[in-house]
Amino acid sequence: MSEPKRQRRKDARPGEILTAALAEFGENGFAGSSMGGIAARAGIARPTVYLYFDTKDAIFEAAVMDRMGGMVARAHELMSIEMPFDQMLERVLRNYYDSIAATDAAVLIRVLVAEGGRFPALSAFFRSRMLGAIEGLLAELVAKGIARGEVRPEVQALDLKVVIAPAVFTIVFGLIFGELSADAREKFIRSHLSLILLGLRA
Incomplete structure (x- = not known):
């Protein structure tokens, strides 16, 4: 029997x-957003949001x-496949571009850049739960x-965050x-890969 609708x-x-x-x-930044606004966009009543998330911070963390935890998980899956390093690096970096830079997940980085100083708990959460995971992935x-x-x-022995920094x-x-055009984005990705590979190769 199928799952009830x-x-x-x-x-x-x-x-x-x-x-x-x-x-x-x-659209509104983290400070300018409200649980009511989120509920309206989701097409649900405001109290319904609280059934799943207690605060805006909890929503940001989730x-x-x-979004980013999924990107890291997919990268680990890619790295489990036997392939030349150049190809592995390209797939891992393109996974980031496709999963984060080119999706609504980029908003998370925008919030941290623009408002992280006003909301240190968000920055602390990202540093403890995600930055370490990304650094471990790169290592x-x-x-x-x-x-x-x-x-x-x-x-x-280097600081490997430089591998992902251009993205x-x-x-x-x-x-x-403003966002890069598709052609400019592809040129940037190819440039990123070329420069990083030149620095890493034996």
Whole structure:
């Protein structure tokens, strides 16, 4: 027997709330957003939001874990496949561009850049729960390249956040100057890959 429609709707609601919240944060900023505004975008009553999330902070944290946590999980899946390091790096970086920079998840970075100083709890959450996961992912990626003899061993001692930093920059650039066109975005990705590979290769 198929799952009742009402139950399917209930199960989907947290995701709908997160999508609505990211739209709200993107348009009004974190400070200017409200639980009522999020509810209206989700097409539900305000009290319904509180059945799933106690605060705006809780919604932001859930969105980080859903959008960016999903990106990290997909990257680990990609890295479990045997392939040359160059190809692995490209897939991992494109996973970030496609999952974060080109989606509503970019709003999370925009909130941290624009309002992180006013909401230190959000920055602290991101640092403790996500930044460490991303750094661990990059360390694993580099370790695989070193094991294959394709990456210089001394790279392991560097601050590996520089590997992903250009992708984060595209979000900041878009926040200031407007989103890149499809052609400009692809040129940027190819440039990113080329420069990082030149610095990592054995």
